Amino acid sequence: GGPRDQVGTGNPEGIVAAPVGSTFRRTDGVAGGTLYVKSAGGTGSAGWEIAGSGGSSEWTQIHSAAPTGASVDVAGIPSGVNEVKILIRGVGSSGAGNFSVQLGNTSVLETTGYLGGVCSMEDDTGVTGNSTSFGSSFILHSDASNDTRHSEITLTRFAGHTWVISFNFINDSGTEQVAVGAGEKTLSSALSTIRFNAGGASTFSGGNIRVAYR
DSSP: OOOEEEEESSSSTTOOOOOOOOOEEEEEEEEEEEEEOOOTTTTTSSEEETTOOTTTTOOOEEEEEESSSEEEOOOOOTTOOOOOEEEEEEEEEOEEEEEEEEEEOSSOOOSOEEEEEEEEETSOOEEEEEOOBBSEEEEOOOOOOOOOEEEEEEEEETTTTTEEEEEEEOSSSSSSSEEEEEEEEEOOSSSOOOEEEOOOOOOOSEEEEEEOOO
């Protein structure tokens, strides 16, 4: 049959099969994430997007602040978004540790199933380390005390609750190091919260973390 209007709960992406042109109204949706339109994917379950978001290049910023403490949680990502951009500028730490990112919802930050790799290069000495499985988080970089970090991180929804990450990362204190990496994580539910961890027993110091979605 032709396009149809459906009503239900949760993000329809990867779950609700319908022809292109169909709509899905969420009874548990949030502002900016209640009405979905099927724009691609034939009659399958992929290709849903939030109404009015197709082709939009506009970002909605939900966080811009200096991080404090051992971790920072950024909530407010609505269900159904397809891309999250994170900018880290001049963020320091009180001690050594793995600067990392975890994904989840407002109730649970998931601590398993982070896949991918990161490669670090130090000055002109070449490759100094790599990881083939992140494990409990996406490890952006392993830093020494007082390193100042800068990074651009992109999270892209591949399908359903599976997210792909790509990032570049540099510290410019002491011995300069550059890290590049990519990976993926399939969540148990829609992404709404991102946690930034200073790593080890260290805490954040100065700088800014900015988060936006579209």
